[in-house]
Amino acid sequence: MSNNDTVYINQKSFKEKLVWLLDHFKREWQIYVMLAPMIIWFLVFLYKPMYGLQIAFKDYSIFRGIEASPWVGLEHFNDLFSNSQFLRAIKNTFLISFYSLIFGFPVPILLALMFNEIINAVFKRSAQTIVYLPHFISTVIIAGIVITAFSPSAGIVNTVLSWFGLDSVYFLTKAEWFRPIFIGSGIWQEAGFSSIIFLAAIAGVNPSLYESAVVDGASRWQMMWKITLPSILPTIIIMLIIRIGNLMEVGFELIILLYQPATYETADVINTYIYRQGLQSGQYDLAAAAGFFNAVVAFVLVMAANSISKRFSRTSLW
Amino acid sequence: MSGVLLQNIVKAYGAAQVVHGINLTVQEKEFVVLVGPSGCGKSTTLRMIAGLEEITEGQLSIYGKxxxxxxxxxxxxxMVFQNYALYPHLNVADNMAFGLRIRKMPKPEIKQQIKNVAEILELTDYLERRPADLSGGQRQRVAMGRAIVRHPKVFLFDEPLSNLDAKLRTQMRAEIRRLHNRLGVTSIYVTHDQVEAMTLADRIVVMNDGRIEQVGTPMELFMNPANIFVAGFLGSPPMNQMPGTVTEKGVEIDGIIIAVSGNLSAQVGRKVIVGIRPEHVSLQKEKGTTALPINLDLVEPLGSEALLHAQFGAHQLVFKTETQGSIDHLSDVSEVYVHASMVKLFDAETGEALPL
Incomplete structure (x- = not known):
């Protein structure tokens, strides 16, 4: 077969594919119309800004614009990695994320398992409503509640400490207290709402599995460990992959609202660093480089988590 | 000693009673099939025996206790469930071992039990597979294996074959019966499929609307249904039913008198439902038969047999006859013959069979 023949076949199959694709769009256009808002959202807010990523490799000036700004290669990355504040931000991001994952990820699963064991319907609904509520409170209000609760003068935490004859502590100015307070308030705000997805997974477990186990003589505890938990394991793994993918995305609004220079040592994360460098100091190119680094690490993390999960548990996002 | 004894068993959900005081004795090693339409209370009864539903009233005994x-x-x-109830995260061996591990049976013994049962059910090659990697029939066998390894006194089957295709169902039906013959364990089997009931059961319990309509061997129920419901429920196609009046010579339907076996003198003038099974007619006149003039409107060949759909007076009837390799001779049938002993009479008001 000559080269020309190969080209001819490829062209033909491409045309066939194109015809099929047009036919497909014609037939299923309603589905694509429904998809359109999401695709547009992705294009406008996630893909178009990628064009601006190049300023991470340029000496960017808002007056010259992206095109006219000169290339500087990896200079901003060199600056970042020789800057102790950025290295500290990387360390803090990882530590806060890691502790959140370790302490925060199991809580919604435990909550869902506990809700599932509550027999009284009224008590179950009330308990669920109470733990879901904090999710609907604005981050600013959450920060307000945290600041008030840990206030050295009237805060409930210090009031309780005073009952035991202990001195007041100004927790939010102590670097060593920032992470526990931030992670704890995050769990308080989101654990209930996050448990919904696990409750939905539990609701999907075939009831005859439990009936069969009852006839076999399994206790409620055994059913929870041997049926419920393994049955929702695929959901747990999917959620874990998503969570690992978001490991670099620490809820920085709450950090900005809670941290202060005294706690930067443990509280300053990559996103707050980017915010300060980019928006407050006007170093857009340096902030873009930091953001780019953040995105690359997140991408590697999610790919790695997915392939590990695929290999060991037969469950994966794609 | 009876295997399972149900005495005045009642099940109610709040004010709604769904099982109305049923009595049944299942003998040791007997295979009893509960059959009836959807919502008749057969699964609820089985679940009460299993202990998955509380008994509202009455007494349930298993082997005297x-x-x-x-x-x-x-x-x-x-219990074997309709949708198999296999644990998707466990392989075949672990599924079968589940109940034994819960009961803390020693590991070597569990292994031996699984090996034995896997051999009986021809599952030895699949022990490492997960349920998702098995066919419907194999999953059903695993579900049975899980029940068998425990060596229970009673097997309970809740429509175990209804998720299988027709061919596999026939095959598994035979396997279940063979297994029962081999193990001899008291079994109660729930189905809405009358063919399963007829082929599997030592005795059939026909249920309707939370009550037992009749208990008997498959042939007893087929030949002598206790009432119109049983007559209509068992048999495929169901028994033909026509209103008639008892006369001294037989039963009259639209001016035609059909001979009936037995002494009818005490019943003369009584309004009845006349029941004739589709299989119980012949195309040749024989001694003791009555001719039914019919207008044939459809012949459905089934292979060795054919269904004749015909008009008899104002009644649409179905008859079943052998084809003998061809249906050509059936197209000009204008009469069928029914033997007096094959005509069943039911009271028109109560639906109960008349003693003949």
Whole structure:
């Protein structure tokens, strides 16, 4: 077969594919119309800004614009990695994320398992409503509640400490207290709402599995460990992959609202660093480089988590 | 000793009673099939025996022991569910071992039990597979294996074949019966499929609307249904039913008198439903038969047999006849013959069979 023949076949199959694709769009256009808002959202807010990523490799000036700004290669990355504040931000991001994952990820699963064991319907609904509520409170209000609760003068935490004859502590100015307070308030705000997805997974477990186990003589505890938990394991793994993918995305609004220079040592994360460098100091190119680094690490993390999960548990996002 | 004894068993959900005081004795090693339409209470009855539903009233005994207040695990029953209820995260061996591990049976013994049962059910090559990697029939066998390894006193089957295709169902039906013959364990089997009931059961219990309509061997129920419901439920196609009046010579339908066996003198003038099974007619006149003039409107060949759809007076009837390799000779049938002994009479008001 000559080269020309190969080209001819490829062209033909491409045309066939194109015809099929047009036919497909014609037939299923309603589905694509429904998809359109999401695709547009992705294009406008996630893909178009990628064009601006190049300023991470340029000496960017808002007056010259992206095109006219000169290339500087990896200079901003060199600056970042020789800057102790950025290295500290990387360390803090990882530590806060890691502790959140370790302490925060199991809580919604435990909550869902506990809700599932509550027999009284009224008590179950009330308990669920109470733990879901904090999710609907604005981050600013959450920060307000945290600041008030840990206030050295009237805060409930210090009031309780005073009952035991202990001195007041100004927790939010102590670097060593920032992470526990931030992670704890995050769990308080989101654990209930996050448990919904696990409750939905539990609701999907075939009831005859439990009936069969009852006839076999399994206790409620055994059913929870041997049926419920393994049955929702695929959901747990999917959620874990998503969570690992978001490991670099620490809820920085709450950090900005809670941290202060005294706690930067443990509280300053990559996103707050980017915010300060980019928006407050006007170093857009340096902030873009930091953001780019953040995105690359997140991408590697999610790919790695997915392939590990695929290999060991037969469950994966794609 | 009876295997399972149900005495005035009632099940109610709040004010709604769904099982109305049923009585049934299942003998040791007997295979009893509960059959009836959807919602007749057969599965609820089975679940009460298993202990998955509380008994509202009445007494349930298993091998002489009253078990109303005894937990399912202590009743010594094993249940096979309609959708198999296999644990998707466990392989075949672990699925079968589940109940034994819960009961803390020593590991070597569990292994031996699984090996034995896997051999009986031809599952030895699949022990490492997960349920998702098995066919419907194999999953059903695993579900049965899980019940068998426990060596229970009673097997409970809740429509175990209804998720299988027709061919596999026939095959598994035979396997279940062979297994019962081999193990000889008291079995109660729920189905809405009358063919399954007829082929599997030592005795059939026909249920309707939370009550037992009739209990008997498959042939007893087929030949002598206790009422119109049983007559209509068992048999495919169901028994032909026509209103008639008892006369001294037989039963009259639209001016035609059909001979009936037995003494009818005490019943003369009584309004009845006349029942004739589609299989119980012949195309040749024989001694003791009555001719029914019919207008044939459709012949459905089934292979060795054919269904004749015909008009008899104002009644649409169905008859079943052998084809003998061809249906050509059936197209000009204008009369069928029914033997007096094959005509069943039911009271028009109560639907109960008349003693003949």
């Amino acid at each position: 009253v078990v109303n207040r005894i937990a399912p695990k202590d009743r010594d029953v094993a």
